[in-house]
Amino acid sequence: xxxxxxxxxxxxxxxxxxxxxxxxxxxxxxxxxxxxxxxxxxxxxxxxxxxxxxxxxxxxxxxxxxxxxxxxxxxxxxxxxxxxxxxxxxxxxxxxxxxxxxxxxxxxxxxxxxxxxxxxxxxxxxxxxxxxxxxxxxxxxxxxxxxxxxxxxxxxxxxxxxxxxxxxxxxxxxxxxxxxxxxxxxxxxxxxxxxxxxxxxxxxxxxxxxxxxxxxxxxxxxxxxxxxxxxxxxxxxxxxxxxxxxxxxxxxxxxxxxxxxxxxxxxxxxxxxxxxxxxxxxxxxxxxxxxxxxxxxxxxxxxxxxxxxxxxxxxxxxxxxxxxxxxxxxxxxxxxxxxxxx
Amino acid sequence: xxxxxxxxxxxxxxxxxxxxxxxxxxxxxxxxxxxxxxxxxxxxxxxxxxxxxxxxxxxxxxxxxxxxxxxxxxxxxxxxxxxxxxxxxxxxxxxxxxxxxxxxxxxxxxxxxxxxxxxxxxxxxxxxxxxxxxxxxxxxxxxxxxxxxxxxxxxxxxxxxxxxxxxxxxxxxxxxxxxxxxxxxxxxxxxxxxxxxxxxxxxxxxxxxxxxxxxxxxxxxxxxxxxxxxxxxxxxxxxxxxxxxxxxxxxxxxxxxxxxxxxxxxxxxxxxxxxxxxxxxxxxxxxxxxxxxxxxxxxxxxxxxxxxxxxxxxxxxxxxxxxxxxxxxxxxxxxxxxxxxx
DNA sequence: TCGAGCCGTGAGAGCGCTTTCACACTGACT
DNA sequence: AGTCAGTGTGAAAGCGCTCTCACGGCTCGA
Numbered sequence: 201x202x203x204x205x206x207x208x209x210x211x212x213x214x215x216x217x218x219x220x221x222x223x224x225x226x227x228x229x230x231x232x233x234x235x236x237x238x239x240x241x242x243x244x245x246x247x248x249x250x251x252x253x254x255x256x257x258x259x260x261x262x263x264x265x266x267x268x269x270x271x272x273x274x275x276x277x278x279x280x281x282x283x284x285x286x287x288x289x290x291x292x293x294x295x296x297x298x299x300x301x302x303x304x305x306x307x308x309x310x311x312x313x314x315x316x317x318x319x320x321x322x323x324x325x326x327x328x329x330x331x332x333x334x335x336x337x338x339x340x341x342x343x344x345x346x347x348x349x350x351x352x353x354x355x356x357x358x359x360x361x362x363x364x365x366x367x368x369x370x371x372x373x374x375x376x377x378x379x380x381x382x383x384x385x386x387x388x389x390x391x392x393x394x395x396x397x398x399x400x401x402x403x404x405x406x407x408x409x410x411x412x413x414x415x416x417x418x419x420x421x422x423x424x425x426x427x428x429x430x431x432x433x434x435x436x437x438x439x440x441x442x443x444x445x446x447x448x449x450x451x452x453x454x455x456x457x458x459x460x461x462x463x464x465x466x467x468x469x470x471x472x473x474x475x476x477x478x479x480x481x482x483x484x485x486x487x488x489x490x491x492x493x494x495x496x497x498x499x500x501x502x503x504x505x506x507x508x509x510x511x512x513x514x515x516x517x518x519x520x521x522x523x524x525x526x527x528x529x530x531x532x533x534x535x536x537x538x539x540x541x542x
Numbered sequence: 543x544x545x546x547x548x549x550x551x552x553x554x555x556x557x558x559x560x561x562x563x564x565x566x567x568x569x570x571x572x573x574x575x576x577x578x579x580x581x582x583x584x585x586x587x588x589x590x591x592x593x594x595x596x597x598x599x600x601x602x603x604x605x606x607x608x609x610x611x612x613x614x615x616x617x618x619x620x621x622x623x624x625x626x627x628x629x630x631x632x633x634x635x636x637x638x639x640x641x642x643x644x645x646x647x648x649x650x651x652x653x654x655x656x657x658x659x660x661x662x663x664x665x666x667x668x669x670x671x672x673x674x675x676x677x678x679x680x681x682x683x684x685x686x687x688x689x690x691x692x693x694x695x696x697x698x699x700x701x702x703x704x705x706x707x708x709x710x711x712x713x714x715x716x717x718x719x720x721x722x723x724x725x726x727x728x729x730x731x732x733x734x735x736x737x738x739x740x741x742x743x744x745x746x747x748x749x750x751x752x753x754x755x756x757x758x759x760x761x762x763x764x765x766x767x768x769x770x771x772x773x774x775x776x777x778x779x780x781x782x783x784x785x786x787x788x789x790x791x792x793x794x795x796x797x798x799x800x801x802x803x804x805x806x807x808x809x810x811x812x813x814x815x816x817x818x819x820x821x822x823x824x825x826x827x828x829x830x831x832x833x834x835x836x837x838x839x840x841x842x843x844x845x846x847x848x849x850x851x852x853x854x855x856x857x858x859x860x861x862x863x864x865x866x867x868x869x870x871x872x873x874x875x876x877x878x879x880x881x882x883x884x
Numbered sequence: 885t886c887g888a889g890c891c892g893t894g895a896g897a898g899c900g901c902t903t904t905c906a907c908a909c910t911g912a913c914t
Numbered sequence: 915a916g917t918c919a920g921t922g923t924g925a926a927a928g929c930g931c932t933c934t935c936a937c938g939g940c941t942c943g944a
Contacts, residue, residue, distance in 0.1 A: 211668060213930055224894045229932060237892060259669040260605035261930035264899045269602070271650070271671075290632045297653055306666065308613070309651040311639055324648065326553060327601040329613075463835050493805050495837025555900055566924045571902060579922060603900035606929045 212253040221249035232257055263328065271306035272516055273330040275321060277337050277344065286432065286460060287488035288505070292336055292358065295509030303517060305331075318344055325353055331520045334358065334512055340402035354519040356512055356526075360404045367525045371511045371532065375405070375485075378501035378534035379412030380419075382455045382483045385499075385536065387420055391453035391481055395426040397440040397465055399457040406432075409457045409485060426451060430461045437461025441468035452480055453542060459484040459491050462498055466541065481542030487535075496540030504532050554595040563591035574599055605670065613648040614858055615672040617663060619679050619686065628774065628802060629830035630847070634678055634700065637851030645859060647673075660686055667695055673862045676700065676854055682744035696861040698854055698868075702746045709867045713853045713874065717747065717827075720843035720876035721754030722761075724797045724825045727841075727878065729762050733795035733823055737768040739782040739807055741799040748774075751799045751827060768793060772803045779803025783810035794822055795884065801826040801833050804840055808883065823884030829877075838882030846874050 214232075218225040223242050230238050231246040238246075249255070263269045274296055276289055297307050308330055312318045325333060325348065332354035335345060340362040348355040349368055357370035386394055396413050399406025406429075414424055428443045430436035437456060441464065444451060456462035462484030466476055474480045476496055484491060484500035491498035515526040556574075560567040565584050572580050573588040580588075591597070605611045616638055618631055639649050650672055654660045667675055667690065674696035677687060682704040690697040691710055699712035728736055738755050741748025748771075756766055770785045772778035779798060783806065786793060796811075798804035804826030808818055816822045818838055826833060826842035833840035857868040 211670075214932095215930080225931080226894055226896095226933080227892085230893090233932080239892060242892085256665055256668045258606070258930050259671050260602045260611070261899090262932075263602035264600070264606055264901085264930080265932045267899085287629075293651070294653070297651065301659070306671070307651060309635070309639065309649060311636070317643070323598055326598045328553075329601050329648070467835075490832050490835060493809075493832060493837075494835045556902095557900080567901080568903080568924055568926095569922085572923090575902080581922060584922085600900050603929090604902075606900080606931085607902045609929085 211258070212255045214255075214257065217246065217249045217253060217255050220253060221245040267328070268520075269329060269331055270304055271308055271330050272300075272332045272334060272520070273308045273310055273321075273325065274334045275310045275312055275336065275344070277312050277318075277335060277339065277342060287490060288458065288460075288486045288503075289336060291488065291505050292509055295506045296334065296513055298506075299510045299513040303513070305517065312344070322347055322351075326351060332356070332516050334516055338403070339400065354516065354523075354525075356516045356519065358508070358512060360408075360528075362402065362404050362407065369515050369519065369526045369528055371508050371515070371529060373503050373508065374531040374534050375408035376412035376415065377531075378485060378503075378536075379409050379455070380416035381534070381536040382501065383413055383416035383420060383422070385483065385542075386453045386455070386481060387417075387422060389453075389481065389542075393426075393448060393451040394422065394453050394455070395428070395444045395448060395451045396455040397437055397444065397457060397461050398427055398429050399432050399461075401429065403432075406457055409455075413455050425455070430457070430464075432458050432461060434460045434464040437464030438468045439464070441465035442472075445469075445472050445474075454480060454482055456482065456484050459486040459488045459498060459500055462500070462541075463490065463494060466494060466498075477540065477542045483542045487537050491539070494541070499539045499542045500537050502535040502537045504534075507532055553600070554597045556597075556599065559588065559591045559595060559597050562595060563587040609670070610862075611671060611673055612646055613650055613672050614642075614674045614676060614862070615650045615652055615663075615667060616676045617652045617654055617678065617686070619654050619660075619677060619681065619684060629832060630800065630802075630828045630845075631678060633830065633847050634851055637848045638676065638855055640848075641852045641855040645855070647859065654686070664689055664693075668693055674698070674858050676858055680745070681742065696858065696865075696867075698858045698861065700850070700854060702750075702870075704744065704746050704749065711857050711861065711868045711870055713850050713857070713871060715845050715850065716873040716876050717750035718754035718757065719873075720827060720845075720878075721751050721797070722758035723876070723878040724843065725755055725758035725762060725764070727825070727884070728795045728797070728823060729759075729764060731795075731823065731884075735768075735790060735793040736764065736795050736797070737770070737786045737790060737793045738797040739779055739786065739799060739803050740769055740771050741774050741803075743771065745774075748799055751797075755797050767797070772799070772806075774800050774803060776802045776806040779806030780810045781806070783807035784814075787811075787814050787816075796822060796824055798824065798826050801828040801830045801840060801842055804842070804883075805832065805836060808836060808840075819882065819884045825884045829879050833879075833881070836883070841881045841884045842879050844877040844879045846876075849874055 214225050214228050218228045227242055228246050231243050300307055310321055312321045333348055334356050336358040338357055338361060345355060345365055345368055355368055360370050360372040398410040426444055426448045428440040430440040454465060456465050462482055466482055469476055469480055476482055484498050487500045487502035491500050511529055518526045556567050556570050560570045569584055570588050573585050642649055652663055654663045675690055676698050678700040680699055687697060687707055687710055697710055702712050702714040740752040768786055768790045770782035772782040796807060798807050804824055808824055811818055811822055818824055826840050829842045829844035833842050853871055860868045
């Protein structure tokens with residue numbers, strides 16, 4: 201910015217307000233921070249002056265002394281370009297942003313793909329730009345949570361971490377319950393050759409859903425499912441489905457660990473000439489909008505995203521205010537959404 | 543935050559580095575800002591000290607004096623909950639965030655629904671939290687661009703504004719060309735009863751696509767289409783399609799101003815017993831991911847989102863640096879993506 | 885009547901950084 | 915030798931805010 205542009209843009213300061221209102225800067229500050237100990241007359245004078253001047257407190261100056269920024273980071277730890285485009289993650293982003301409305305806090309959205317991005321991110325956070333970090337989509341080998349914790353930066357996770365982290369809260373979803381509903385549905389429908397496309401082995405959302413499915417099947421006295429792994433992208437689901445079909449051409453049901461992979465699986469099934477759900481039943485996980493428009497519409501496990509985001513934000517703010525990690529809430533319940541695919 | 547937690551988290555300051563390196567704070571500052579006039583020995587000493595201490599400059603302090611924050615806001619001016627969930631907007635968000643990588647700038651994502659949110663936003667921006675604002679999805683009655691301009695805050699728009707705004711750059715897309723391709727396709731395919739679901743009358747993306755379609759048809763010597771309006775949501779598309787069918791039960795083609803509305807239109811058509819594309823051809827606009835998975839797959843006009851975002855960011859940064867509004871680039875070309883719906 | 889206590893207020897220090905200014909100190913030219 | 919740029923450096927002044935501290939004025943109980 202040129203200096204002239206900067207000068208032209210300069211805002212009235214607290215001192216200006218003080219002068220106009222005929223009080224000291226300290227009093228203006230008290231009014232701004234709604235301290236109770238201000239005479240009513242002065243308070244009104246200050247409020248009028250603020251109104252007249254269109255005064256807005258400079259956040260940098262305030263942050264400098266309070267050590268707070270009133271903004272929190274939402275970090276999506278996924279390949280850039282996958283990140284927010286994944287409907288589940290983008291929904292979480294919106295929901296988090298909504299939950300923040302009215303709290304006076306703001307949301308800085310960051311995508312960290314590789315080590316470089318993460319280093320950049322760590323620098324950003326440590327530079328005091330945010331009061332806390334909400335981490336979505338954490339992998340097991342991810343050094344970021346550890347780093348943040350070591351730096352004593354309030355951190356909450358969008359899912360249960362695979363390796364327990366002391367002092368790091370998280371919001372968990374009842375994957376086991378969801379997987380169990382799917383298993384029961386398949387068995388009840390008379391499906392016998394079950395298979396599953398699992399998520400990455402280094403993410404709890406992947407592991408939990410697979411384990412839940414396996415456990416549920418064994419509890420029902422069913423043989424274990426054929427398993428292939430994907431990375432939560434549509435393409436990986438498509439590829440995994442091809443692998444499954446090759447391994448067991450007679451499979452008649454597949455539980456897919458998220459909806460995007462389910463889309464890929466469906467197109468692979470169609471390409472292989474299988475009818476859905478007649479030949480093969482498909483059930484996803486997440487319940488993203490797209491699933492309603494596919495052919496056939498996707499049966500899936502619903503996650504309470506809004507609630508998840510609300511809790512995440514609540515825990516984050518609590519942790520910032522108290523300096524203590526909030527206790528982890530009970531896993532949020534999941535729901536089977538019955539549509540046409542399985 | 544408790545004071546103990548704050549103290550525990552306190553980072554080394556520039557003064558600490560200076561002491562360790564045995565130079566003055568001014569020199570450390572020069573090294574950080576890579577000023578050329580620092581002796582090589584001192585520079586190395588400072589760099590070592592920074593490394594050893596894990597020093598990170600405090601941004602608030604820096605902002606306070608430089609009047610810059612190195613972060614920019616991306617404002618989505620839509621009902622919260624529609625916002626980023628609309629795949630086009632979420633893609634733009636990702637793309638913008640990607641374009642920003644390596645520039646040293648950061649992205650603050652904000653959703654402004656109502657006047658209150660906007661006031662909040664204006665306050666945020668004026669409080670000096672961001673160096674500039676990128677506005678997506680601007681309506682004509684929107685006071686925000688004017689306000690930002692008046693406050694001399696660098697602003698760029700994600701689309702051409704309906705009312706020209708001096709000093710406000712924007713990235714435009716060749717809607718007319720896109721609409722023309724659709725018109726030609728319908729006519730070539732022998733469709734005769736054309737209709738269109740337009741976007742809001744107060745958004746350029748709505749008006750442009752409608753005008754483009756109308757103009758193209760009249761240039762081809764065709765009668766004008768039946769028109770219904772929607773608000774770019776799936777539901778509004780569904781409703782608009784019902785209206786169109788009522789107004790002209792014999793229509794055999796519909797151009798829908800965005801893909802989400804096209805999804806709604808398709809479900810309304812199916813509900814009315816129409817086959818797509820046999821009875822009615824459907825063509826959308828945007829080319830969002832979902833369109834590939836619908837039944838039938840959606841024929842649509844592709845927008846170069848990544849390029850749009852790249853330009854937007856480039857113009858934004860240019861404007862911040864120079865203090866001058868960048869010249870508007872030529873409208874970006876659109877592309878017809880032929881799939882099954884029309 | 886007087887000191888104790890309270891309340892509202894202002895002075896002023898300081899948050900961590902950038903940047904101007906003045907001061908050596910060099911080497912090159914009169 | 916004596917001036918003159920040029921170069922690297924440090925002292926110090928803020929940026930706009932918060933917050934501690936001290937102080938004047940008040941009420942109230944003794």
